Amino acid sequence: MIRHLAAAALALFMLAAVPSAHAMTIEKIVSPSGIPAWLVREHSTPLVAMNYAFHGGSAQDRADKAGTANLAADLLDEGAGDLDSATYHKRLEDHAIDLGFQVGRDYLHGTLRTLNEHRDEAFDLLGLALSKPRFDADAVERVRGQMMAVLRRETTNPNSLAGRSWWRTAFPNHPYGRDPEGSLETVPRITAADLHDYVRRDFARDALTISIVGDVDAATAGKLIDRAFAALPKKGDLKPIATAVPQGIGRRIVVPVDVPQAVVTFGGNGLERHDPDFMAGYIVNHILGGGSFSSRLYREVREKRGLAYGVSDNLVWFRRAAVVLGGTATRADRTADALSIIEEETKRMGDSGPTPEELAAAKSYLKGAYALSLDSSNKIAAQLTQIQLDNLGMDYIQRRDKLIDAVTIADARRVAKRLYGGGMLVTVAGKPKGLASSGTAE
Structure with a gap:
């Protein structure tokens, strides 16, 4: 006790x-x-x-x-x-x-x-x-x-x-x-x-x-x-990891499994954390599918059509690669519909980018949400470690709002094309009606 x-x-x-x-x-x-x-x-x-x-x-x-x-x-x-x-x-x-x-x-x-x-x-x-x-x-x-x-x-x-x-x-x-x-x-x-x-x-x-x-x-x-x-050795012995870019763009791979729902994973080339376009890409990704209820994917897939409980995508970066990665789960007989909408909205974002109204709303949300996310000692410590790993500087928390505000609509549209204009790799696990593997290995 x-x-x-x-x-x-x-x-x-x-x-x-x-x-x-x-x-x-x-x-x-x-x-x-x-x-x-x-x-x-x-x-x-x-x-x-x-x-x-x-x-x-x-x-x-x-x-x-x-x-x-x-x-x-x-x-x-x-x-x-x-x-x-x-x-x-x-x-x-x-x-x-x-x-x-x-x-x-x-x-x-x-x-x-x-x-x-x-x-x-x-x-x-x-x-x-x-x-x-x-x-x-x-x-x-x-x-x-x-x-x-x-x-x-x-x-x-x-x-x-x-x-x-x-x-x-x-x-x-x-x-x-x-x-x-x-x-x-x-x-x-x-x-x-x-x-x-x-x-x-x-x-x-x-x-x-x-x-x-x-x-x-x-x-x-x-x-x-x-x-x-202090008892640890001064130097480690890590093997080098080669730089890589995601392969298989344009392919769709269906993995058969006998379950009532199908799970879709989709993604492609992302942005490295030190890329000058990262903040613009971060905002654009939020508008498309960053996890909030206002994202385009959430609105089109769930709210308008009720095809999935949730759908999102995120920028994911590593030391030697970067991707944009998303996913959803839906009924097997509606998987093709959900995937079609995801691909259509992703292409639309790549072609024309966000609207000025979407950009302004995303900036406001991302600034407020970040401050609210630092609501405990352990969360602050985790964020400080990530800032160090990403080499963003000790003043990043104070500078972050200005970095967001500096993104223009022209920046957002240019980076949207960069992120979403090149197609995606899609994998589907389940028994999706009307969907089969397509494309060839690179």
Whole structure:
């Protein structure tokens, strides 16, 4: 009961008041061992939230052992140093410490949230997990079994089938084409030695980005950083990843699966985050299908015709590639109708771009929504880490509104053609009536 109450208290603290997006002060600090980080001091609640990232996610996996990074991440809190899995978890629970690890194609992201009274313990436990993970045989097999169960379910899940087919076709023979979770063939091949090798190569101080938000000063934050990260090697051993562009544009691939709904994944060339046209593309994408109720795709597919519960697309960028990617799910007998509307609206956006009224409304929404999204310490820490990874500068939050306002209707129309004028790769999983695969492999 005490542990549950402590965890509940931490959750409530995380929702407490945080500095507004435009008022927050970001400090660049350096730990005693020389590790840099960004810090936002927030003294209204006695907690610390940290977000960090290591360069080198699932793209570092060997092709025949895809899923290695993901399995390693799932096992980091399953025992470290002289603490076995049960003891490690008990230490976390007794002190209401929240640790999280998540693997993407380019990065392993980590989070830590703790009350001030337990922060030394929290950072020490994280340091053990990163520098001395155990990867005990029983824990490896238990977590591997859980992953295999998920992968078996995904063999009949239309969302997974459509998504995996899209990435495999868009990035053939490239690490981005593999699912970070791995496959039923590759996950059983992963050994404890592979997991230790991933940690050795990836968890290094030269590939580390850190953001901290909380009731802590710069000197104390620096000492906490060293508790967690100073024991890591100074340099990692990451293999280079080749630059890639999505392939298969103009193709439609139907993956047969006996389910009542069909899932559609669609997308094409995107914009790299440092592209001068990125902000214009971000606004245009929001107008077409950025997830709000006012987007063209939502209005045409759901509101006017009731063909799907939701439909959206987003700009997705990596260190070596960028795509625009969207999706929807609809009845098998109406899939062709929904896809036709998506393709028609996408082409219309590419041909003529947005209207001035749509551009003004999108600018207003995107400015307001961003400020509202920074409503907790952990969200601010996550955003600061992403800003660092994207090399946007410490003043990006203050500059962002001006960058949005600077986009003209001419910019938006030009970039709309760039984003949506070249066609799409479409994958469909299900039994879509009247739809078949088309196009040829490039």
